Amino acid sequence: MKRLAEAGENRPQLLSGNDAVARGVWEAGARVAAAYPGTPSTEILESLARYPGIRANWAVNEKVSLEIAIGASLAGSRAFSAMKHVGVNVASDALMSQTLAGVAGGLVIAVADDVGLSSSQNEQDSRYWGRFAHLPILEPCDSQEAYEMAKAAFDLSERFQVPVLLRVTTRVSHVKSVVTVGERIEHAAKGFEKNPARWVLVPAVAKRRLGDQAVRDRQLAAYAETCDFNRVEAGADRRVGFVTSGPAYLHLREAFPDAPVFKLGLGYPLPIERIRAFAATVDALIVAEETEPLIEKELRAAGIAAHGKDILPATDELTPNVVGPAVRRFLGEAVETVAPLKADVFPRPPTMCVGCPHLAVYYCLSRLKKQVNIAGDIGCYTLGAGHPWNALDTCTCMGGSMGMALGMDLGRGETDKDRGIVAVIGDSTFLHMGMPGLLNIVYEGGNVTVLILDNRATGMTGGQEHPGTGHNLRGDAAPRVDFGKLVEAFGVKPERIRRVDPAEMPVLFKTLKEEIATPEPSVIITNRPCTLIDCFCKDTPFRVVEEDCTGCSNCLNVGCPAIQVIRTGVEKSGKGKDIERKWVKIDTAACTGCGLCQSTCGPGAIVRAGNVVAGPGAGAAR
Numbered sequence: 050m051k052r053l054a055e056a057g058e059n060r061p062q063l064l065s066g067n068d069a070v071a072r073g074v075w076e077a078g079a080r081v082a083a084a085y086p087g088t089p090s091t092e093i094l095e096s097l098a099r100y101p102g103i104r105a106n107w108a109v110n111e112k113v114s115l116e117i118a119i120g121a122s123l124a125g126s127r128a129f130s131a132m133k134h135v136g137v138n139v140a141s142d143a144l145m146s147q148t149l150a151g152v153a154g155g156l157v158i159a160v161a162d163d164v165g166l167s168s169s170q171n172e173q174d175s176r177y178w179g180r181f182a183h184l185p186i187l188e189p190c191d192s193q194e195a196y197e198m199a200k201a202a203f204d205l206s207e208r209f210q211v212p213v214l215l216r217v218t219t220r221v222s223h224v225k226s227v228v229t230v231g232e233r234i235e236h237a238a239k240g241f242e243k244n245p246a247r248w249v250l251v252p253a254v255a256k257r258r259l260g261d262q263a264v265r266d267r268q269l270a271a272y273a274e275t276c277d278f279n280r281v282e283a284g285a286d287r288r289v290g291f292v293t294s295g296p297a298y299l300h301l302r303e304a305f306p307d308a309p310v311f312k313l314g315l316g317y318p319l320p321i322e323r324i325r326a327f328a329a330t331v332d333a334l335i336v337a338e339e340t341e342p343l344i345e346k347e348l349r350a351a352g353i354a355a356h357g358k359d360i361l362p363a364t365d366e367l368t369p370n371v372v373g374p375a376v377r378r379f380l381g382e383a384v385e386t387v388a389p390l391k392a393d394v395f396p397r398p399p400t401m402c403v404g405c406p407h408l409a410v411y412y413c414l415s416r417l418k419k420q421v422n423i424a425g426d427i428g429c430y431t432l433g434a435g436h437p438w439n440a441l442d443t444c445t446c447m448g449g450s451m452g453m454a455l456g457m458d459l460g461r462g463e464t465d466k467d468r469g470i471v472a473v474i475g476d477s478t479f480l481h482m483g484m485p486g487l488l489n490i491v492y493e494g495g496n497v498t499v500l501i502l503d504n505r506a507t508g509m510t511g512g513q514e515h516p517g518t519g520h521n522l523r524g525d526a527a528p529r530v531d532f533g534k535l536v537e538a539f540g541v542k543p544e545r546i547r548r549v550d551p552a553e554m555p556v557l558f559k560t561l562k563e564e565i566a567t568p569e570p571s572v573i574i575t576n577r578p579c580t581l582i583d584c585f586c587k588d589t590p591f592r593v594v595e596e597d598c599t600g601c602s603n604c605l606n607v608g609c610p611a612i613q614v615i616r617t618g619v620e621k622s623g624k625g626k627d628i629e630r631k632w633v634k635i636d637t638a639a640c641t642g643c644g645l646c647q648s649t650c651g652p653g654a655i656v657r658a659g660n661v662v663a664g665p666g667a668g669a670a671r
């Protein structure tokens with residue numbers, strides 16, 4: 050792992066927002082950091098792990114990651130936790146209470162919102178959490194601000210003894226810009242000071258803290274009026290003035306370079322009186338905020354007339370081509386209708402990787418889907434809902450598949466009384482939030498077959514380590530969870546725990562059918578590594594013997610992107626019906642040699658590449 054912050058690092062650098070947050074956290078002297086990977090926040094911890102003097106950890110979920118950071122803060126260290134927006138839902142139990150107790154060492158929580166839904170199940174606005182939990186929120190608009198605010202957030206946290214939310218969005222997290230960096234300032238751990246009257250949140254303690262929290266709220270509101278991260282930018286065109294924050298500021302500036310702008314860096318609490326004074330200098334005030342109308346409502350509640358969602362959309366990013374026409378229409382200007390930009394990229398639905406071990410699972414489930422209801426989960430295997438498998442019936446939230454499967458079992462109707470019920474979950478997701486769901490299935494004797502797809506990685510976010518991989522974030526060897534023993538400890542009968550190599554597709558299919566037919570809790574663990582991680586071993590690729598291929602397209606149902614259609618045609622069946630044919634080839638450079646497609650091919654046209662003599666009957670070499 051390349052170490053950062055070595056010689057020659059203290060000059061302007063091209064950093065993504067995530068890298069910039071990591072740099073700021075490190076320079077602030079943070080000593081402990083934890084996260085669960087989640088797009089768009091994942092790279093913050095990966096970047097932090099490369100700096101010296103800070104212990105960066107993957108946690109099994111966001112709540113645990115925040116608890117680690119809280120513990121380190123109570124020990125007097127500066128501490129950090131990162132998560133994506135939906136991760137805050139998981140961490141919220143710890144968050145809501147700890148904000149009442151406060152912090153010792155500075156505690157900063159980076160939250161990355163997926164505005165525009167590039168890879169998430171919802172578009173929730175994390176700025177609500179600041180208001181809900183009485184926390185200050187810093188909102189950078191680019192990498193430089195992400196770096197500066199990450200650093201400043203620790204001082205703010207210690208000054209008011211409160212966790213600070215650093216809210217970024219996908220646009221900030223993943224776009225790179227130049228950042229002028231500085232030096233790390235060490236903050237030694239002060240050690241834990243016992244103070245049960247503050248840290249033990251029994252009702253009597255929590256009640257007292259409510260009063261302290263109210264005082265803190267007032268102090269933070271006063272601080273917001275003076276905070277340098279909030280600034281007014283003068284503009285010549287005073288027909289409208291904007292209040293804005295985060296990357297919406299940059300979009301707005303591009304669309305209206307001459308407008309007066311109140312740029313919020315501390316997005317909560319709001320500097321109400323400064324905004325009131327700003328509003329008096331313009332004809333109309335427009336709040337340009339992405340997703341929810343939070344600032345707008347607060348300004349109106351304070352008696353400041355403001356436009357916002359009556360002009361601008363409440364979903365997706367406020368890019369210049371969104372904000373520009375909307376405000377011009379409001380100003381009564383003619384607006385040209387601009388055709389949407391055409392992407393040069395060929396549209397391609399999301400799909401699993403070449404040779405992905407999940408292909409076999411979804412191929413088998415797709416053969417059984419008329420007889421089973423299938424509850425899915427969050428991760429690569431969510432792609433099983435798509436073409437050609439169409440083998441997921443539900444997917445709601447991280448770790449939710451097993452609870453939902455149990456509910457489907459308990460709530461069966463007449464039409465599905467004889468159906469099998471399957472829950473599909475990945476190894477990392479199982480450790481994240483899935484375990485209690487399985488425990489409940491066992492506890493209730495649910496007639497559910499749980500598939501744990503162990504590919505030894507947190508695959509969807511790039512193959513990060515977790516307690517089932519045998520390594521930690523820093524690359525050190527770590528104890529590896531045995532999923533079979535784990536689920537046996539939950540009470541699943543040993544004979545109902547099956548371990549299958551998904552590359553042995555006929556065995557997998559038979560095992561699935563047997564367990565679905567058994568009316569009690571069962572677990573099938575598939576155990577092939579993700580094709581994108583270090584321990585994956587590529588085998589000799591396969592190829593299609595063109596002369597033997599009948600065009601039946603069975604192999605296409607596996608869904609492997611290495612199999613390509615080279616020509617199509619229509620043939621008459623014996624009964625005179627038209628049958629569509631698709632003849633295929635395998636991209637041998639991409640093929641991992643898993644052999645899944647071979648086991649679907651009736652005429653034996655798929656053979657190991659380099660092990661075939663072209664010509665009729667050559668497929669017999671298989």
Ligand code: SF4
Nearest residue numbers: 404609640641644646
């Ligand atoms: S053997 Fe078939 S399924 Fe496996 S990677 Fe190659 S083409 Fe894909």
Ligand code: SF4
Nearest residue numbers: 598599601602604650
């Ligand atoms: S399964 Fe075999 S015969 Fe059918 S299309 Fe694929 S390679 Fe050709």
